[in-house]
Amino acid sequence: MDEKTEIKLHELEQTRKEFWNIARESAELIYKYITENNYKNIFEIGTSNGYSTIWLAMAAKQTGGHITSFEFWEKRIVLAEANLEYCSLREYVDIIQGSALDALKNIDKTIPLDFVLIDANKKEYIKYFEQLHPMLRPGAMFVADNVISHKKSVQEFLDAAENHPDYKTYYVEYDGGLLVGEKIK
Numbered sequence: 001m002d003e004k005t006e007i008k009l010h011e012l013e014q015t016r017k018e019f020w021n022i023a024r025e026s027a028e029l030i031y032k033y034i035t036e037n038n039y040k041n042i043f044e045i046g047t048s049n050g051y052s053t054i055w056l057a058m059a060a061k062q063t064g065g066h067i068t069s070f071e072f073w074e075k076r077i078v079l080a081e082a083n084l085e086y087c088s089l090r091e092y093v094d095i096i097q098g099s100a101l102d103a104l105k106n107i108d109k110t111i112p113l114d115f116v117l118i119d120a121n122k123k124e125y126i127k128y129f130e131q132l133h134p135m136l137r138p139g140a141m142f143v144a145d146n147v148i149s150h151k152k153s154v155q156e157f158l159d160a161a162e163n164h165p166d167y168k169t170y171y172v173e174y175d176g177g178l179l180v181g182e183k184i185k
């Protein structure tokens with residue numbers, strides 16, 4: 001990564017509790033998943049100030065991919081856009097403003113999805129999953145954050161994903177806990 005991006009990421013890591021950003025080790029793991037699997041069509045549910053989006057965009061730059069990120073808080077979108085611009089990664093990201101669930105309901109589901117980071121309203125994880133499932137192609141992957149720290153709120157999602165015959169799932173015990181799902185068919 002270039003020096004400006006490293007400086008920006010370090011700066012954002014100082015305020016990560018305020019902006020609910022994923023942990024650096026989670027971000028590095030996600031970067032690895034995307035680049036190693038050559039994922040191109042990437043979604044993010046929950047942009048905040050763009051910390052994780054910077055990592056996704058760095059990965060998309062490597063694979064020739066693109067990010068669609070969903071966020072309803074306008075002030076955070078403004079910050080995310082500025083942060084991506086500073087890192088020269090703005091061109092890799094479209095930010096969709098509004099309710100992620102409404103946007104997902106209305107999105108064209110015929111375009112196969114390679115990867116999604118789920119990191120917005122915990123109680124809605126199940127609904128995001130229901131909307132995203134038909135879009136995820138075999139070989140695709142989802143990563144959901146805070147599934148251990150917010151276990152109660154995401155329980156319905158955990159049950160659905162872990163018992164779904166199309167997915168192989170496992171936990172990564174970083175920070176609030178990640179559930180990783182690989183779509184096997």
Ligand SMILES: C[S@@+](CC[C@H](N)C(=O)[O-])C[C@H]1O[C@@H](n2cnc3c(N)ncnc32)[C@H](O)[C@@H]1O
Pocket residue numbers: 019020021022045046047048049050051052053070071072073076098099100101119120121124
């Ligand atoms: C945990 S933060 C995302 C952090 C970001 N992924 C990162 O690691 O840098 C969750 C974000 O999702 C947004 N959010 C929550 N519910 C949402 C919804 N239903 N639609 C769109 N955005 C939502 C919040 O405003 C918040 O900025």
